[in-house]
Amino acid sequence: MRPEAPHVPFPHAWVSNSIMVARSVGKARASQTHYLTEEMQGDYHYTMGPYSSPVLHVKPGDRIVVETRDAFEGAIRHETDKPSELLRMPFLNPQNGPIMIEGAEKGDTVAVYIESMVPRGENPRGTCCMIEEFGGLTGTTYTAMLNEPLPEVVRKIDLDEQHVYWSKRVTLPYKPHIGTLSCSPEIDSINSLTPDNHGGNMDLPDMGPGSVTYLPVRSPGARLFIGDAHACQGDGEVCGVAVEYSAVVTIRVDLIKKWTIDWPRLETEDMIMAIGSARPLEDATRIAYRELIRWMVSEYTFEKWDAYMLLSQCGIVRLGNFVDPKYSVGAAIKKHILG
């Protein structure tokens, strides 16, 4: 049976065939549109947890237009700025939220469909930089080295809804995604730099407009957090920073009752993906593949060892980041193979 048409059409037609629409309470209908402006947000959050005050209450299926701030909260404005002087750990990667979803309880799953991401503010809106003791090819606070840190370098970047104007020589396509997305953990309050089984700072380029992310609910109301828009990002986010920018992010949020997942999942038009976050990187990959196998077994009638061996032939691995306190990996399979 085809689900009822949504009140507001899907900008990405495939979503009408998504798991989100098939199984959610609100069918992603966008019966109501909420705004979460900077002003309404007030204080942004640097941890995701059950201890902060809600900023918004929505019903399953509602649409939310969120004004996110860039990962540096606008502190880096000129190429002569020194990140070490302007950034103050752990007050990085500001998050909107918590958004309360009516009826969400531990054991449910929240679905987040990203409709669109539109840049905010004046150009140069984009920021990339090299931060001391942060990034994939440098010693860090965890991979502790005695080498001198890399230099601090700041890039301010013009961007619009078509392009990211990296340099005179290089223009990249605007290919936005949300770096950080999660519901609250049950009792932990986790800084917004760290991904784990709640989601968080996964930095997966696939999590852009047209994707649906599934997040485990672990506390009443789910307590959704969102932030960290990237205008584009390579696999691994190797220097530690994408093209960070402030954005208007339009999402639909829905609730799938009694679908209990242990780690975040993602769906696009042509694939389903499980996401793991851990160190070392092989553990993130193991988690992602194991979750994908479990998903294929429980919902697509694959036999366990068949799924394991089949993914050895057609599994897709995406590296989110290998620069955060935990690294994120997505393991995916094309939908047409699922049959």
Next chain:
Amino acid sequence: MRPEAPHVPFPHAWVSNSIMVARSVGKARASQTHYLTEEMQGDYHYTMGPYSSPVLHVKPGDRIVVETRDAFEGAIRHETDKPSELLRMPFLNPQNGPIMIEGAEKGDTVAVYIESMVPRGENPRGTCCMIEEFGGLTGTTYTAMLNEPLPEVVRKIDLDEQHVYWSKRVTLPYKPHIGTLSCSPEIDSINSLTPDNHGGNMDLPDMGPGSVTYLPVRSPGARLFIGDAHACQGDGEVCGVAVEYSAVVTIRVDLIKKWTIDWPRLETEDMIMAIGSARPLEDATRIAYRELIRWMVSEYTFEKWDAYMLLSQCGIVRLGNFVDPKYSVGAAIKKHILG
């Protein structure tokens, strides 16, 4: 100048020569003794963070007699018990606290001298077990495997202040230590299973009676948490569980103003140790050694490269655990080498 004698003599004489006594506000004098019984504690905590209500306020140098509960909160009582039926993640490893220390501010260091650890309750007071998907030689939630989990095995163990009666064949010496100790992180609230730069579940056998631990203060009043007494433990806590028991732990808590440390440190009669917690295990080791070098340079007048090369000849490495969400390593040097 020798510091004044304490009001209550030190059960371990060397403490009068410790950094704690030399630099702290209260000289570990034990002017006052507080009791933190189970009843006074009320609800135990499963995260360390800035969001919980204080249970006790003390002055620097005070003595506290704490009734800790075992890591399973007494839920495992018989060898026929199934941990998977009785334990409910993440409600494990209950912590006493938070204890507020007068005058403690971000940037200070709290010193905790463990005077004694005395078993509580009736024998068999000790518990060891194998928990599904937990431990060093099994797939876990992070090192995700498809293998069948190991069997659940429970050992109930008699112990007293001299011995741990492991089996008919094996009796081990009672050599207690505190598995989990920390002040609060600044904004995170971290579950009591995970160690990090705040301290937490380090499981270092050196952290027993006669040792002094130094912990960074990151929130007002320091908010000290303590729990997880082990009657004995091997390096690495390989099966994931030590001989867990409930104890009366007597500590003196003091404050060193303006001594800012990035990771926990430990002092015993004959060595100083820096402690790192991370994954993979080499990162924990790197952190510990780098912190030890920094310590030698800033407070013992060693030149940096001399310290680095010297530790290559005489550094001591202790493995706390390699079973928690992060692994803990201590890197130490004998005091007589420091001169």
Next chain:
Amino acid sequence: MRPEAPHVPFPHAWVSNSIMVARSVGKARASQTHYLTEEMQGDYHYTMGPYSSPVLHVKPGDRIVVETRDAFEGAIRHETDKPSELLRMPFLNPQNGPIMIEGAEKGDTVAVYIESMVPRGENPRGTCCMIEEFGGLTGTTYTAMLNEPLPEVVRKIDLDEQHVYWSKRVTLPYKPHIGTLSCSPEIDSINSLTPDNHGGNMDLPDMGPGSVTYLPVRSPGARLFIGDAHACQGDGEVCGVAVEYSAVVTIRVDLIKKWTIDWPRLETEDMIMAIGSARPLEDATRIAYRELIRWMVSEYTFEKWDAYMLLSQCGIVRLGNFVDPKYSVGAAIKKHILG
């Protein structure tokens, strides 16, 4: 200046614009075609090193038609076979070679263009299996666990030059690549299961027909080894085994004098890639990205920090395997971005 046309046209037209053709001694002209049949090969090799006897001498630019054997050397023939009874470590992954390339010396680079891979033998020609203590989601000899090993499962698979007939339910495209390719290390003789900076068992799905691989020369004559054809493979080769088969692999081999590279590299029509092999997986990724940056700096006039930050926006990461004694990762950039 366009290079001279080859004697034998390139099945993949882009190769005429490759680094291989631009810089090599023989311009990949295929002046001569050699055959390395099973019979001529005689004993296959299970290590790559400087101690084995050459089986063929070629000139730069020559074409070689190689009969490779599957990774199990044909030992697994039925789905009822037990790999543990038929496979004998370390005699796995048989290699053709060593092939001597005229004029190759330490400090040079060998280029290998794969023209085609054609299946050999009768169907079911393909083999996949689960091998005890081998694979990504199981304890192994290095990631030592106490869990019972996974079951041994064998799949015999029909395949032709269009398809891999995985199961009644799933047919996959035939998308072949070479799993193992290398010149000899300088003094080590490394088993054919282990990749490292010489190349070896990298299991990169990009290394198929139409690709050019660049390999460092470390001993006189280069001593090229090749084997381990895969009819298809997913990222990471998660169960440890691809669709293994025997193939006729047609390659052109050429020599780039005085181009000294530290790790293998790969070129396709639209990207250049550096390959790293190490454990943990983040180290393989670090190597690959660092080599790619070095390449962009030395040959494409990028400034180092610009390259680092740019790859953070557009770098591509491919996971070869995370199941071998070392894991392999490719880091790539699209050629159009190089300008």
Next chain:
Amino acid sequence: MRPEAPHVPFPHAWVSNSIMVARSVGKARASQTHYLTEEMQGDYHYTMGPYSSPVLHVKPGDRIVVETRDAFEGAIRHETDKPSELLRMPFLNPQNGPIMIEGAEKGDTVAVYIESMVPRGENPRGTCCMIEEFGGLTGTTYTAMLNEPLPEVVRKIDLDEQHVYWSKRVTLPYKPHIGTLSCSPEIDSINSLTPDNHGGNMDLPDMGPGSVTYLPVRSPGARLFIGDAHACQGDGEVCGVAVEYSAVVTIRVDLIKKWTIDWPRLETEDMIMAIGSARPLEDATRIAYRELIRWMVSEYTFEKWDAYMLLSQCGIVRLGNFVDPKYSVGAAIKKHILG
């Protein structure tokens, strides 16, 4: 039954109660003493493998007096020397051998009792240094970073059989051990910097005079290699270099028929130890502990889960190095606990 007294008394009396004496062919009797001088050795080796020519043939139980060269083969003579100019990878860590042991076959074990280590040459006999891209707290060729390398620093050190005169400020005890010891792998030829299941560059401080090391035999005659004497070394060999020196190393070599071990083992007066070498460091630890459990089960009648849980209470972990291409860890248990 007490074994016959040796022809030459044991400098360490406990050895008469060792596994070596109890089970070996030659009872470590030292019926014959061989000399392997620098001159007799001729070319030293930089790989351990089955392809080199024997330098000596001995009978089980024989004594060998070996002249080892320091890890830099004497190339670093002054504190103003630059390692980067004098050392040429992979020609480091020269090994004596291969020594053929009569009757040794694949599946057997060789036992090596170290009687004594006496310094050779004039003072300053000892060398420590910092080598670019090598060591525990710096980016390396595998943990690839973009940071500038650490400075090259050389220390020349006086030492005698009592002391290592590190600096004006610090004198350390002479506590020698052999850094590199192994029989040949079956088909690989592995550079002398890399430890693995054959042994090799384990850098375990416990492997000194008075210890017995057990090594798996994988090729006919065992092909024993030895080198890399350290006058002292800290846990982890953190800067990558110990106090390297040339020594006269007196060993007894014996053969235990049909004792098949997968990884090296070590015995001292009061403990037995299994040794693992791998990356990441937790894998080395896992290997060591699993091998120790297997040993306790097969030869000391422990039940598997009892051994696992017992080691969680009394296991001892020693970090050899975390600076080599693979890291080495020993897991041990006190003999008195074995009963």
